[in-house]
Amino acid sequence: MPETRVGPGEKVRLGTIEGDLEVSQGARIEVDGRLVVPGTAHFEGSSSVEGSLECRSLRVEDGTVQIRGDLTVQETVRADDGGLEVTGAFRAGRVDVDKRLRIGGPAAAEEFEVGGVFEGGSTLTSPKVSVGGKLRLSGKLTGRELEAGGSVEVAEVDLETLEVGGLVRLAGGEVRRSVEVGGRFAADGPFKFGNLDVGGVVQLRGPATGGRVSVGGMMMAEKDLTFEALKIGGMGTVQGNGAGRTIEVGGKFDVRGSLKLTELLEVGGAVAIGEELTGQRLSVGGSLTARRAVLSGEAEIGGSIATQEGAKAERFRLRHRSKATGPLVGNSVEIESKGRVEDIYGGRVELGRKSVARRIFANVVRLEEGCEVEEVEYVESLDLGRNVRCRQPPRKVDHLPPFPI
Amino acid sequence: MWDDRPHAARGPRRREVTDLYATVLEVVKRYHGAARITRVSYGAGMPVDRLRTFLDRLVALGLLRSEELDGRPAYDITPRGQEFLDTYWRMRAFVEVLERPAEPSRSPPGGSRGPHRRGGPDRYDPP
Numbered sequence: 001m002p003e004t005r006v007g008p009g010e011k012v013r014l015g016t017i018e019g020d021l022e023v024s025q026g027a028r029i030e031v032d033g034r035l036v037v038p039g040t041a042h043f044e045g046s047s048s049v050e051g052s053l054e055c056r057s058l059r060v061e062d063g064t065v066q067i068r069g070d071l072t073v074q075e076t077v078r079a080d081d082g083g084l085e086v087t088g089a090f091r092a093g094r095v096d097v098d099k100r101l102r103i104g105g106p107a108a109a110e111e112f113e114v115g116g117v118f119e120g121g122s123t124l125t126s127p128k129v130s131v132g133g134k135l136r137l138s139g140k141l142t143g144r145e146l147e148a149g150g151s152v153e154v155a156e157v158d159l160e161t162l163e164v165g166g167l168v169r170l171a172g173g174e175v176r177r178s179v180e181v182g183g184r185f186a187a188d189g190p191f192k193f194g195n196l197d198v199g200g201v202v203q204l205r206g207p208a209t210g211g212r213v214s215v216g217g218m219m220m221a222e223k224d225l226t227f228e229a230l231k232i233g234g235m236g237t238v239q240g241n242g243a244g245r246t247i248e249v250g251g252k253f254d255v256r257g258s259l260k261l262t263e264l265l266e267v268g269g270a271v272a273i274g275e276e277l278t279g280q281r282l283s284v285g286g287s288l289t290a291r292r293a294v295l296s297g298e299a300e301i302g303g304s305i306a307t308q309e310g311a312k313a314e315r316f317r318l319r320h321r322s323k324a325t326g327p328l329v330g331n332s333v334e335i336e337s338k339g340r341v342e343d344i345y346g347g348r349v350e351l352g353r354k355s356v357a358r359r360i361f362a363n364v365v366r367l368e369e370g371c372e373v374e375e376v377e378y379v380e381s382l383d384l385g386r387n388v389r390c391r392q393p394p395r396k397v398d399h400l401p402p403f404p405i
Numbered sequence: 406m407w408d409d410r411p412h413a414a415r416g417p418r419r420r421e422v423t424d425l426y427a428t429v430l431e432v433v434k435r436y437h438g439a440a441r442i443t444r445v446s447y448g449a450g451m452p453v454d455r456l457r458t459f460l461d462r463l464v465a466l467g468l469l470r471s472e473e474l475d476g477r478p479a480y481d482i483t484p485r486g487q488e489f490l491d492t493y494w495r496m497r498a499f500v501e502v503l504e505r506p507a508e509p510s511r512s513p514p515g516g517s518r519g520p521h522r523r524g525g526p527d528r529y530d531p532p
Contacts, residue, residue, distance in 0.1 A: 081443065098443065098444065098447055099447050115443070115444040115447035115448055116447035116448060116450070130435065131435075131448075132432050132435055132436070132444055132445070132447055132448025132449075133432070133447060133448040133449070133450060147435055148435065149428075149431045149432035149433075149434065149435040149448045149449075150428065150431065150432065150448060150449075150450075163435075165428075165430075165431025165432065165434060165435065165490075166428070166431060182427075182431055182490055182491075182494045183494050183497065184498075199490070199491055199494035199495055199498075200494035200495065200497050200498040201497075201498045201501060216491065216494065216495040216498065217494065217495045217497070217498020217499060217501075217502075218498045218499075218501070218502055233495065234495065234498055234499060234502075235502060
């Protein structure tokens with residue numbers, strides 16, 4: 001196959017050539033319209049093409065090649081110990097660049113693999129993008145997989161998977177299957193995701209919707225967050241409303257608005273809900289505060305629960321030495337020994353030994369040894385253990401007062 | 406690798422040696438067992454000679470393993486290395502929280518506001 005050679009430091013003008021192109025270090029190629037190479041364009045060392053280049057394959061070794069125009073490569077682009085800069089549009093098959101790839105215009109390829117830094121000034125379309133270091137892209141990224149060892153800053157994404165070691169910052173978009181980030185994940189606008197697994201920090205500045213969320217460190221959602229299952233090992237804040245199936249919090253979790261769950265809220269640490277909590281089951285080992293809490297199933301409190309308007313559940317079970325502030329409403333309310341509660345409204349209410357309550361309104365009331373209660377109203381039966389102290393004599397009534405919630 | 410902008414007023418946090426080890430581990434991890442030293446050097450932004458000492462240390466600590474691939478060493482992260490990364494990122498998140506100025510705490514819910522409140526203090530003082 002014929003070959004066109006450009007020697008070291010040479011300055012030539014080329015248009016359409018035959019065969020391959022061999023370019024040496026320091027060459028500068030002026031272009032008549034467009035440089036068309038039917039074979040391989042091979043650059044040894046750093047050089048430049050002052051216009052658009054079209055070739056079957058492109059190879060760069062030990063240098064950086066600048067293309068001041070568009071680059072169209074039918075097959076592969078490879079830069080060994082080298083980099084590539086294209087000011088215009090970029091289109092290629094497989095791309096493998098060791099050092100830096102910089103593209104000014106829209107870019108598309110079957111696969112991008114960049115060892116160092118990948119910078120794009122416009123959109124990027126590719127099924128697979130892998131970057132060892134950093135990816136910075138001013139436009140939208142459309143593809144299937146993106147992975148990077150260092151950091152990713154992209155305007156918007158439309159992806160299946162995103163896997164990054166360090167930092168991710170997006171304007172928004174959608175990752176349909178999974179987002180896995182070691183360090184920090186930030187989305188500045190609306191974001192949809194399949195699963196979100198972040199070891200460090202999650203910042204969601206717009207509304208976010210997705211499936212399973214797992215955060216090892218800290219999560220901050222500035223708008224509403226909708227999820228399937230949320231697991232926070234460290235700390236989490238939702239400034240808007242939260243909605244999902246289950247939440248498991250080992251550390252601290254704060255929702256400024258309301259929180260709606262279809263199943264379980266499990267709190268090992270501390271959870272604060274500014275408005276209403278609704279859900280099926282509740283398990284609190286630490287502390288829970290809310291304006292009000294409404295559970296369709298069982299609520300088990302090992303630590304403390306505090307509400308302004310009250311907490312309602314089918315069944316309450318407060319463990320030894322646990323504490324409830326605000327009224328409790330339940331078909332069955334069981335306070336184990338040395339519990340401290342305020343008002344209780346229920347079908348059946350049992351206080352374990354040495355528990356303290358303010359007022360009890362229930363059909364059936366049982367107070368074990370040493371309990372202290374200010375006031376009791378009951379409809380069916382009252383069972384008092386030894387040394388129970390009632391500040392006012394218990395009253396048997398025909399009807400209980402309306403429950404607060 | 407880490408976004409230090411929350412503490413912009415204080416200036417960016419200086420990268421410490423632990424951060425560099427984490428960076429190297431994350432870059433190696435991306436190559437799924439085929440990480441060459443040159444590629445890792447471009448990804449981590451570290452010269453090859455300096456990187457070699459980091460890689461040797463990480464292999465010695467059992468955080469990386471090295472195998473011959475086409476006659477040249479290739480690196481992969483070990484489960485222990487992944488454990489290091491998980492702990493590192495989590496700790497970084499906690500350090501960030503602890504170094505922030507404390508937010509004023511929201512007042513906890515007051516006592517009950519039920520319809521049968523009959524005076525007395527908001528919070529119940531047991532008899």
